[in-house]
Amino acid sequence: MSEQLLVQSPATVANVAAGFDIMGFALNNPFDEIIVRKTKEKGVRIFNETGTFPSMPLEPQNNTCGIALQTYLAHVKPDCGFDLIFKTKIKPGSGIGSSAASAVAGVFGANQLLGEPLKRKDLLRFCMEGERVASGVAHADNVGPALLGGFILVRSYNPLDVVKIDTPECLCAAIVHPQIEVRTEDARAILRKEVLLKDAIQQWGNTAGLIAGLMKNDIGLIGRSLNDVIIEPIRSILIPGFKEVKEAALNAGALGCSISGSGPSIFTLNDSIETAEKVAEAMKSTFEAIGIPTFSYVSKINNEGVKAFHID
Numbered sequence: 551m552s553e554q555l556l557v558q559s560p561a562t563v564a565n566v567a568a569g570f571d572i573m574g575f576a577l578n579n580p581f582d583e584i585i586v587r588k589t590k591e592k593g594v595r596i597f598n599e600t601g602t603f604p605s606m607p608l609e610p611q612n613n614t615c616g617i618a619l620q621t622y623l624a625h626v627k628p629d630c631g632f633d634l635i636f637k638t639k640i641k642p643g644s645g646i647g648s649s650a651a652s653a654v655a656g657v658f659g660a661n662q663l664l665g666e667p668l669k670r671k672d673l674l675r676f677c678m679e680g681e682r683v684a685s686g687v688a689h690a691d692n693v694g695p696a697l698l699g700g701f702i703l704v705r706s707y708n709p710l711d712v713v714k715i716d717t718p719e720c721l722c723a724a725i726v727h728p729q730i731e732v733r734t735e736d737a738r739a740i741l742r743k744e745v746l747l748k749d750a751i752q753q754w755g756n757t758a759g760l761i762a763g764l765m766k767n768d769i770g771l772i773g774r775s776l777n778d779v780i781i782e783p784i785r786s787i788l789i790p791g792f793k794e795v796k797e798a799a800l801n802a803g804a805l806g807c808s809i810s811g812s813g814p815s816i817f818t819l820n821d822s823i824e825t826a827e828k829v830a831e832a833m834k835s836t837f838e839a840i841g842i843p844t845f846s847y848v849s850k851i852n853n854e855g856v857k858a859f860h861i862d
Contacts, residue, residue, distance in 0.1 A: 586659025653680025776806020
């Protein structure tokens with residue numbers, strides 16, 4: 551059996567408008583690439599060969615991938631250790647699941663090299679510990695889709711109950727990442743601790759509507775349900791030009807538009823790749839008109855999630 555794997559772990563969109571901390575889906579790109587190597591010496595070592603993120607913490611207890619893997623190893627107690635060699639990294643602070651991708655890659659790769667003592671879904675609780683390092687909260691709406699693929703619903707955190715939801719084959723995402731930074735901790739800190747009942751009722755309706763639209767292949771219902779009346783109005787103040795970018799996306803044909811995770815990336819869902827490409831360009835042009843450069847991605851929903859390749 552190979553002693554090392556190249557693991558690809560996908561970017562993800564969390565919250566998906568009305569589904570704060572309970573919904574997310576996986577993208578085909580971008581993704582983390584991490585070599586996970588079994589070592590004779592116990593413990594976890596981290597190496598950064600990305601060439602792009604020199605400030606990446608290499609202490610396992612400060613790294614989302616490292617702490618998630620340490621938590622997993624404390625459970626399975628193998629007679630070995632692991633090296634984690636980062637080759638490609640989703641930009642931290644982008645709002646598309648950078649910390650989740652790393653956490654999932656490390657735990658999944660180690661579990662594969664150990665002969666899969668745990669099933670894929672059982673790895674989720676260890677991956678969530680990486681999110682605790684990143685944001686102070688062990689949420690599952692990024693690590694869930696990164697690990698399992700597709701669109702997921704976190705029905706409950708205690709006990710943990712994650713459900714994978716079928717999605718229409720045509721559904722595509724457009725993501726625009728403005729080159730500004732929004733720290734996850736800051737984006738959570740500004741949220742209100744209480745909400746009005748009328749807003750909660752509207753949010754519950756949109757959450758249920760989105761799930762129903764996905765399961766019924768009802769594109770119109772999906773679009774009507776991509777409406778966040780609680781989180782987006784507050785977090786959008788951290789993203790210059792958000793209102794104009796959202797308007798441009800909808801005018802270009804997007805089914806709906808909202809903030810990806812804690813931001814600053816903005817996502818849309820669309821009924822075709824062609825529409826998604828038009829929408830991405832419209833959002834990108836709107837940001838650049840106010841002097842903010844961007845990266846953009848267009849992707850179908852990634853139903854596979856994290857995957858590994860044997861290497862010599």
